[in-house]
Amino acid sequence: MKIRNLLVAAALAAAGAVAQPAAADDITLQFVVWNYSLDVVQDNVAKFEAANPGIKVNVTDYTWPDYQDSLTLRFRANTPTDVIYGGQDWLPAWAAAGYLAPLDKIAPESELDELKKDIAGFALSDMTFKGKLYGLPYYADTISFLYNKKILADAGIPVPQTWDDVMAAAEKLKAGGMQHPFIYEYNQTLPNFFDAFVAQAYGRGATLFDADQKAVFDDPSNGAYQQLQWLADAWKKDLVESSVHESKIVPAMNTGKYAFSVLYNYNLAALNDAGSQPLAGQFALAPMPGKTHATLGFSKFYAVTSKTAADPARAAAAWKFIDFMAGKPYTVAKRWAVEKGLGFGELPLFSDPDVVNAWGKWIDMTTLKQQAATARAGTWTEWGSVWSAYFRPLLAKAMVGQESVDQVMKDGANRWNELRAQFVK
Amino acid sequence: MPASPAPICSGWIANSMWTANRYPGLWLLPALLPVALLTIYPVASALWTSLHQVMLLLPGEPFVGFQNYQRVLTSDYFTAALVNSLLFTLVSAPSVVVLGVLIALFLKRRFFGSQVVRSVVLLPWVLPGAISAVLWMWVFNPAFGILDWALRGLHLIRDPIPWLSSPQLAPVAVIVAHVWTQIPFAVVLTMTALAAINAETLEAAAIDCRSSFKRFRYVVLPEIRSMVVVLLVYNALIAFTSYDLVYAMTGGGPGTATTLLSFEIWNESFSMYDFGAGSAVAFIVVAVSAALIIAITRALPSDLFASE
Numbered sequence: 001m002k003i004r005n006l007l008v009a010a011a012l013a014a015a016g017a018v019a020q021p022a023a024a025d026d027i028t029l030q031f032v033v034w035n036y037s038l039d040v041v042q043d044n045v046a047k048f049e050a051a052n053p054g055i056k057v058n059v060t061d062y063t064w065p066d067y068q069d070s071l072t073l074r075f076r077a078n079t080p081t082d083v084i085y086g087g088q089d090w091l092p093a094w095a096a097a098g099y100l101a102p103l104d105k106i107a108p109e110s111e112l113d114e115l116k117k118d119i120a121g122f123a124l125s126d127m128t129f130k131g132k133l134y135g136l137p138y139y140a141d142t143i144s145f146l147y148n149k150k151i152l153a154d155a156g157i158p159v160p161q162t163w164d165d166v167m168a169a170a171e172k173l174k175a176g177g178m179q180h181p182f183i184y185e186y187n188q189t190l191p192n193f194f195d196a197f198v199a200q201a202y203g204r205g206a207t208l209f210d211a212d213q214k215a216v217f218d219d220p221s222n223g224a225y226q227q228l229q230w231l232a233d234a235w236k237k238d239l240v241e242s243s244v245h246e247s248k249i250v251p252a253m254n255t256g257k258y259a260f261s262v263l264y265n266y267n268l269a270a271l272n273d274a275g276s277q278p279l280a281g282q283f284a285l286a287p288m289p290g291k292t293h294a295t296l297g298f299s300k301f302y303a304v305t306s307k308t309a310a311d312p313a314r315a316a317a318a319w320k321f322i323d324f325m326a327g328k329p330y331t332v333a334k335r336w337a338v339e340k341g342l343g344f345g346e347l348p349l350f351s352d353p354d355v356v357n358a359w360g361k362w363i364d365m366t367t368l369k370q371q372a373a374t375a376r377a378g379t380w381t382e383w384g385s386v387w388s389a390y391f392r393p394l395l396a397k398a399m400v401g402q403e404s405v406d407q408v409m410k411d412g413a414n415r416w417n418e419l420r421a422q423f424v425k
Numbered sequence: 426m427p428a429s430p431a432p433i434c435s436g437w438i439a440n441s442m443w444t445a446n447r448y449p450g451l452w453l454l455p456a457l458l459p460v461a462l463l464t465i466y467p468v469a470s471a472l473w474t475s476l477h478q479v480m481l482l483l484p485g486e487p488f489v490g491f492q493n494y495q496r497v498l499t500s501d502y503f504t505a506a507l508v509n510s511l512l513f514t515l516v517s518a519p520s521v522v523v524l525g526v527l528i529a530l531f532l533k534r535r536f537f538g539s540q541v542v543r544s545v546v547l548l549p550w551v552l553p554g555a556i557s558a559v560l561w562m563w564v565f566n567p568a569f570g571i572l573d574w575a576l577r578g579l580h581l582i583r584d585p586i587p588w589l590s591s592p593q594l595a596p597v598a599v600i601v602a603h604v605w606t607q608i609p610f611a612v613v614l615t616m617t618a619l620a621a622i623n624a625e626t627l628e629a630a631a632i633d634c635r636s637s638f639k640r641f642r643y644v645v646l647p648e649i650r651s652m653v654v655v656l657l658v659y660n661a662l663i664a665f666t667s668y669d670l671v672y673a674m675t676g677g678g679p680g681t682a683t684t685l686l687s688f689e690i691w692n693e694s695f696s697m698y699d700f701g702a703g704s705a706v707a708f709i710v711v712a713v714s715a716a717l718i719i720a721i722t723r724a725l726p727s728d729l730f731a732s733e
Contacts, residue, residue, distance in 0.1 A: 065676075068695065068696075069691070069695035069696075072481065072695055072698065073695075076481070093481070093482050093698065096482060097481055097482055179584055179585065180585075186590050186678075186679070187676055187678075188676050188677070188678040188679070188680075189672070189676030189677070189678075190676075238584075241567060241568070241585070241587070242567075242587055242589070242590030242679075243568075244562065244589065248566070248568075251569075252568045252569075255568065257568065382482055383482070385696075385698075386482070386696070386697045386698055386699075389692060389696030389697055390697065393502070393677065393678060393680050393681055393684070394680070396678045396679045396680045397592075397679065397680030397681065399679075400590065400591070400592055400679050400680065402592050402679065402680045402681075402682070403680065411501070423482070
């Protein structure tokens with residue numbers, strides 16, 4: 001009797017397994033990210049899975065400093081990878097190497113054209129390689145000049161308009177007892193170490209490369225050359241405090257010991273977070289000092305791998321996922337903006353009441369719009385990330401006076417032009 | 426009755442074709458295969474890569490002979506990285522051994538709480554390099570770091586010291602952190618060597634000589650010197666190939682102030698996407714490491730391990 005019952009139970013279980021074949025047909029996408037706010041990422045993924053039965057998403061994360069290496073290894077080792085966080089600086093190399101596919105391989109062009117209309121110019125430029133769109137924005141932002149309003153007001157210093165103004169203000173604050181008025185993210189391993197420098201040079205109206213993509217920043221009249229000289233002078237005058245990461249700068253500025261910094265915009269949300277920061281409300285964004293007040297705009301984006309694009313079923317699933325994360329009505333982008341203060345590449349969000357209300361608490365939206373309007377995209381080439389890895393340590397050397405500005409700019413320009421020649425050939 | 430007892434494995438086994446003497450290679454296979462798989466293959470693959478142009482962004486992997494080596498040896502960073510690595514090794518390896526021996530001698534004594542102190546001394550051993558780096562970055566932080574706070578408290582400094590962003594101080598900071606992570610292993614091995622010394626020898630030495638330094642110099646040190654040498658060689662290799670701690674603390678900077686050769690392997694391979702050049706640096710590191718070991722062992726008395 002017992003054996004018969006067991007057989008019946010086994011038969012029922014087998015029938016049940018046969019009756020539910022959908023689980024076996026599920027597609028599991030491998031989604032690779034850097035580990036910023038993983039809880040929000042996982043929650044967004046859960047919402048996507050609930051809305052798209054049959055598609056599962058497995059999230060793999062790496063730290064930001066290790067992200068580029070880890071992705072390179074994944075690509076080289078053919079580790080299954082479907083959708084990734086991409087970056088404007090890595091796109092040309094990864095696309096040229098055939099690791100990433102343009103979105104028109106997985107999505108209808110008409111849908112992409114509709115989405116493109118809403119994306120800010122610098123963000124669109126960052127996600128485009130050889131005329132093809134390779135991603136949709138995870139977030140897009142500018143690198144901004146941030147300052148402590150109270151410190152400047154107490155010292156009777158107006159908001160600096162040029163880098164000479166910043167130097168004069170810093171010297172005045174130092175004379176008044178502030179040891180290091182300027183706190184700077186000084187970490188040559190991070191790609192944004194170079195990006196922050198470019199943003200400052202853009203403020204002066206600098207163009208680092210000519211129309212043929214030859215380096216021109218080694219000319220002493222170039223704004224980039226002048227800005228590196230400015231930084232070296234500021235370090236020499238002991239006006240600058242170095243910090244290895246933006247996450248350390250936020251609490252440091254909240255000690256009231258520093259007046260200025262140059263950081264990604266979203267740090268302003270953290271600086272002015274009343275729940276965690278004692279000086280919240282004292283920090284503001286100013287247009288990047290310099291003649292043009294321009295800055296570097298950039299975009300991080302969702303991209304699809306070539307292997308996935310070549311598999312119709314996975315390609316379809318990947319497009320559904322990317323469209324959910326970055327497509328209309330921009331629910332996920334809005335969530336990042338409202339909850340975390342991440343910038344966005346989708347222009348309609350600038351007039352979204354929820355975004356305006358949330359951002360109004362920590363940033364002056366008028367100044368932000370003005371800064372976003374003058375933001376310029378960087379020059380990203382196949383050899384750009386290789387060159388950046390070479391140039392960043394040189395930049396770091398010049399800042400702290402280990403090498404002359406002239407030598408560093410000459411070496412940097414020579415290496416750029418060598419790589420350019422190699423890749424063009 | 427035979428003159429001597431028969432060996433245990435006499436008979437079929439001794440006479441069979443499966444004797445260890447007859448087919449030593451076959452018997453060694455289970456040990457050799459993993460070694461071949463995990464060591465020889467990767468090394469051979471790296472050697473192959475170092476002789477080819479394996480650049481992620483360029484098509485094909487043509488044979489280029491020693492071009493990668495030539496490019497690496499003449500690059501802007503190589504001399505700085507080599508000098509930094511040698512200095513890092515020459516300072517940190519002896520420091521670890523000297524401090525390890527001193528701490529081991531101290532911990533060998535019994536005192537109130539000695540067991541707790543022994544456990545605490547071993548703590549850095551269980552921390553991964555990256556965690557140790559984070560810890561030391563906070564110690565050296567000019568705004569919040571305990572070191573600057575203590576120095577200010579003692580009125581030794583007025584302004585914060587930029588430990589990790591000054592080209593002069595950053596090497597000192599990373600050496601201090603590295604030595605801290607390596608001391609526990611040196612302490613454990615030295616304590617093992619100390620425990621092996623004959624207690625009667627130490628008692629006799631205590632009666633004959635009142636100077637503890639002389640007892641250490643003439644009785645203890647000769648007994649543990651082979652362990653000290655092993656520690657020195659081991660720490661020289663560890664320091665010369667050190668990567669994670671320095672990478673996490675300074676990223677090789679500022680500029681090239683803390684750039685080590687091992688860091689350049691990563692830099693060439695993953696930042697520059699040039700795996701051929703990265704492999705060439707790796708082989709140069711192997712060659713210099715081998716030269717270091719030979720130099721250290723040649724500098725030692727030839728009878729060092731003779732009595733053991």
